[in-house]
Amino acid sequence: MTNNALQKYHEKIAAAATQDMVLNMGPQHPSTHGVLRLELITDGEIIKEVIPHIGYLHRCFEKHAESLTYQQTIPFTDRLDYLASMNNSHIWVMGVERMLGIDKEIPKRIEYIRVLVCELNRIGSHLIAIGTYGIDIGAFTPFLWCFRDREHIMGLLEWASGSRMLYNYIWVGGLFFDLPVGFEERCREFVDYFKPKMVELNNLLTDNQIFISRTANVGVLPLDVAINYGCTGPMLRGSGLKWDLRRVDNYSVYPEIDFDIPAGTGLMGTKGDCWDRYKVRVDEIEQSLKIIEQCLDRLQSDLKRTPDFDPRAKLPRKIIPKAQDYYMRGEGAKGELGFYFVTDGKSEVPYRVKARGPSFNNLSVISEISKGVMIADLIAIIGSIDFVLGEVDR
Amino acid sequence: MIFEDVKQLIIERLGNDVVIGEETGGMQPALLIAPERIADVCLELRNNPATYFDFLACLSGVDYGTDASKFGVVYHLTSIPYQTQLTLKISKTQDRFFDDLPSFPSISSVYRTAEWHEREAYDLVGVFFENHPDLRRILLPDDWEGFPLRKDYVTAEYYKGIKID
Numbered sequence: 001m002t003n004n005a006l007q008k009y010h011e012k013i014a015a016a017a018t019q020d021m022v023l024n025m026g027p028q029h030p031s032t033h034g035v036l037r038l039e040l041i042t043d044g045e046i047i048k049e050v051i052p053h054i055g056y057l058h059r060c061f062e063k064h065a066e067s068l069t070y071q072q073t074i075p076f077t078d079r080l081d082y083l084a085s086m087n088n089s090h091i092w093v094m095g096v097e098r099m100l101g102i103d104k105e106i107p108k109r110i111e112y113i114r115v116l117v118c119e120l121n122r123i124g125s126h127l128i129a130i131g132t133y134g135i136d137i138g139a140f141t142p143f144l145w146c147f148r149d150r151e152h153i154m155g156l157l158e159w160a161s162g163s164r165m166l167y168n169y170i171w172v173g174g175l176f177f178d179l180p181v182g183f184e185e186r187c188r189e190f191v192d193y194f195k196p197k198m199v200e201l202n203n204l205l206t207d208n209q210i211f212i213s214r215t216a217n218v219g220v221l222p223l224d225v226a227i228n229y230g231c232t233g234p235m236l237r238g239s240g241l242k243w244d245l246r247r248v249d250n251y252s253v254y255p256e257i258d259f260d261i262p263a264g265t266g267l268m269g270t271k272g273d274c275w276d277r278y279k280v281r282v283d284e285i286e287q288s289l290k291i292i293e294q295c296l297d298r299l300q301s302d303l304k305r306t307p308d309f310d311p312r313a314k315l316p317r318k319i320i321p322k323a324q325d326y327y328m329r330g331e332g333a334k335g336e337l338g339f340y341f342v343t344d345g346k347s348e349v350p351y352r353v354k355a356r357g358p359s360f361n362n363l364s365v366i367s368e369i370s371k372g373v374m375i376a377d378l379i380a381i382i383g384s385i386d387f388v389l390g391e392v393d394r
Numbered sequence: 395m396i397f398e399d400v401k402q403l404i405i406e407r408l409g410n411d412v413v414i415g416e417e418t419g420g421m422q423p424a425l426l427i428a429p430e431r432i433a434d435v436c437l438e439l440r441n442n443p444a445t446y447f448d449f450l451a452c453l454s455g456v457d458y459g460t461d462a463s464k465f466g467v468v469y470h471l472t473s474i475p476y477q478t479q480l481t482l483k484i485s486k487t488q489d490r491f492f493d494d495l496p497s498f499p500s501i502s503s504v505y506r507t508a509e510w511h512e513r514e515a516y517d518l519v520g521v522f523f524e525n526h527p528d529l530r531r532i533l534l535p536d537d538w539e540g541f542p543l544r545k546d547y548v549t550a551e552y553y554k555g556i557k558i559d
Contacts, residue, residue, distance in 0.1 A: 003522065005529045006536055055533040062518065063542055098421070227448050227474060230507030241474070248477055324420035327452060327470050327481065340454050340468065352543075354454035356470075364510045393533060 009051075016041045020048060023375075027056050031136045031379045034389030036363075038378075045374050050367040057393040065353040070096045070319045071172055073353075078166040080357060081391040083128050084333035086121040086157070089170045090114055094251060095328030095339045096172045099321035102314065106173070109303040110311055111253045113179055114170055116187070116295040117157060119288040123194075124153040125333035126281045126288075129386040133278060134205055136383040137214045142205045149197055152190050159183065172319060175311035184300050191289055191296075198285060206282055215278060216269030219369050219381035223272065229368065230361035233335025234284065235385065238264040238277035245331040257294050259287045274384035281386070320348055334358040334386060355394055359387035397423045400445060400480060407438055417483070424468075424481035429498050432469075432484050436504045439471065439480070447471040447480055450505035455515030456485075457544045463487055465496040465521055490546060492520070500526040518543040 016022050026037040035056035041049040061080065065073045070092075077092040078085035097103040131146030154164050159180055161169035169176045205211055221231070223239040236243055242261040246254045262283030264276030299305075323345030329338040335358030342352040362385050370378050397418075404413055404425070412435060415426035427435050439447040449472040458464040466485030472478070488496035495516075500523035502509040512523045513532040520541030523529055531538060537554075540547055551558060 003529055005526075009528065009530060055531075055535075058533045060542065066543075225506075228506050230450055230505070243474060325417075325424065325468070325481070326421060327479075329451065336451060338452050338470070340452055340470065342456060352454070352456050354452065356452040360510065361507050364507060368506070 013039070016049075025378075027053075031382060033132060033382070033387065036387075036389055036392070038366075038382075040375070040378070042375065045376075047370055047373055047375060047378060050370050050378070052363065052366060054363070054389070054392050057389045059390075059394065061355055061394040062353055065350060067349060069348045070350065074171065075166065075168045077355075078168060079390055080355060080394060081125070081332060081334060081337070081359065081388045082165055083388055084118075084121045084125040085165060085167050086114075086118045086170065087125075087330070087332040088337060089168070090118050090252075091328060091330035091332065091337050092339055093170050093172050094330065095326060095341060096319060096321070098328065099324065099326050099341060099343065100172075100316060100319065102173060102316065105314060107309075107314070108253070109299065109305075109309065110175055110314075112295050112298050112303055113175060113311075115253055115257070116292060116299065117160065117167075117169065119291045119295070120153050120157060120187075122333045123285050123288050124150045124157075126285050127153075129281050129383075130201070130205070130278065133383040133386070134211070136379050137211070139205060139208070139211060142201060145197070145201060145204070149194055152193070156183070156187060156190060159186075171312070171315060173312075173314040173316050178305060178309060178311045179299075181305070184296050187292065188296055191292060195289065198282070202282065206279065212268050212275060215274040215380055215384065217273050218269075218377045219274045219373070219384060220270045221272040221277075221365065221369050225365065225368060226272070229365040231335070231365055232358050232361065233331070233333070234277055234280040235335060235362045235365075237262065238280045238384075239272035240264050240266075240276075245329060245336055249329065251330060257291050259291050262287065274380050277384045277386075318348060321345070329356075332358055334388065334391065335362060357391035357394060359385075359389075359391040360394075363387045363392055397425075397480070400439070401425060403442065403444060404435055404438065407442070408434055422479070422481055424483050426483050426485075429484040429486055432467075432482065433499045433501050433504060435482065436469070436471070436501045440504055445473060446475045447473045447478075449474050450501075450507050450511070451479075453501075453508055453511035453515065455519030455521045455543070457519055458485065460490075460546050463489065465519065467498055467515060467521060469501070490544070492540070495520050495522040497522040497524055499524050500529075502526055517541070520544055 020043050023040040026032040027035040037053040039051040074089050077088040080088050127146040127150045131143040134142035158164045161167040221239050226236050226239045242263045244261045262280050268275045321343045325342050327340045338356035340354040341350050344351045370381050412431045414428050417424045439445045451472045452470040454468045456466045464487050469482040471480045486496045515521045517531040
């Protein structure tokens with residue numbers, strides 16, 4: 001049982017260096033969206049093999065979680081997918097609440113606020129995906145437009161939580177604070193402002209012939225490969241499957257909300273190509289706006305803010321779930337985010353936590369779909385996967 | 395397809411000695427599988443039209459403590475056509491020496507996503523996977539010593555001669 005995988009890897013690189021060219025892309029390459037290093041074995045411009053090296057941003061999330069209480073771990077979950085922190089903490093908190101058996105007692109207003117901020121954050125995450133995707137393949141303007149619009153979301157969430165990106169807003173059993181007075185109205189203004197901006201963005205990028213030429217028929221991910229590689233979120237939906245855990249699991253208040261699940265159709269080329277994945281994100285922004293409007297309707301009518309409403313009223317004093325294993329999954333901005341808890345029933349800290357990040361699994365497919373492509377197309381493929389290294393490395 | 399049916403199906407197709415127990419106490423029941431048969435069980439569950447567990451959601455290596463000296467791997471399978479979930483567990487009692495890691499069959503031939511998950515379990519918990527195509531460390535540097543998520547892990551004081559504070 002000796003492990004000679006490392007030796008085999010070194011031999012492979014040494015052999016490739018004599019025949020082909022070994023090219024390092026990253027960890028500081030701008031199009032790798034963080035500290036990802038790809039080792040490319042190339043024959044001229046054609047890529048023979050991609051060997052991803054990850055771990056440059058490893059911050060020992062699972063090790064930390066084993067020594068902190070459930071409440072103390074929430075700020076660490078924010079730092080997994082730091083572009084969609086609300087979604088991470090929402091799923092973590094739901095998992096803990098279900099283990100405690102208090103998930104049915106959460107007031108409706110709190111649940112709607114949670115969904116509202118999560119969807120705002122999802123839009124912010126998708127805007128980054130779209131904007132940086134544009135800049136990766138040479139379109140500078142969409143990047144500026146996306147960041148300009150995202151700034152409004154950041155401002156809203158900062159108003160609610162006090163922080164721009166890492167919120168620590170959703171707590172076990174409640175929220176940090178209620179929404180500030182006037183948030184709903186301001187949020188509605190944002191939605192009205194943002195809708196025409198999406199039309200502009202579509203005119204500029206989605207239907208742009210140069211953009212389509214760069215992305216259509218590139219990096220085609222067949223559905224069976226996507227499932228076998230554990231791809232979720234826009235990656236899986238881009239390949240044509242309407243699989244969204246918000247509908248499958250019907251958690252939180254999503255069953256009361258009406259929205260569609262966009263999926264790739266192969267409109268510009270082959271089903272599951274880069275353009276399809278990009279388009280799914282654009283469509284999801286529209287669906288998220290729809291969800292936000294429905295949340296606002298409820299929050300401004302029957303679930304209105306009352307002076308005596310305390311979002312911390314249901315916070316458990318001590319969080320000690322009984323001994324069990326529980327796998328909680330939910331739809332983060334990038335796909336299925338799962339937390340696997342092992343608890344011993346005695347202590348306030350989990351015995352073992354495993355975070356299943358969607359980006360980790362989505363990224364693992366890259367060596368499969370980029371065999372035989374040009375180096376320039378690899379950039380398009382990386383951008384269309386939309387991973388966040390904070391979640392890949394945890 | 396519910397839990398009992400899956401259990402019956404595995405026993406029917408692969409024999410009596412494959413399922414060695416079950417945990418039904420929590421909210422998510424788990425099947426305990428004989429470690430050497432896990433790849434067969436996954437292949438059967440994936441290909442059988444009655445189950446179609448085609449999606450490996452999560453694979454976690456677990457160290458069950460220094461007293462028990464038991465290591466395990468937990469598989470969370472999802473069936474996309476049937477929208478069902480299933481938990482499988484395998485475990486083994488083993489000493490904690492680094493030259494003799496607890497060893498389980500790899501399921502990366504069934505689910506390609508397991509390739510990276512198993513590398514992670516090897517990297518952090520120190521579980522070896524037989525027939526894995528490329529079992530290198532994934533998150534930590536190649537020359538890291540020890541397995542951080544083991545319960546007896548002592549934080550290193552030096553890394554390549556540099557003091558860690």
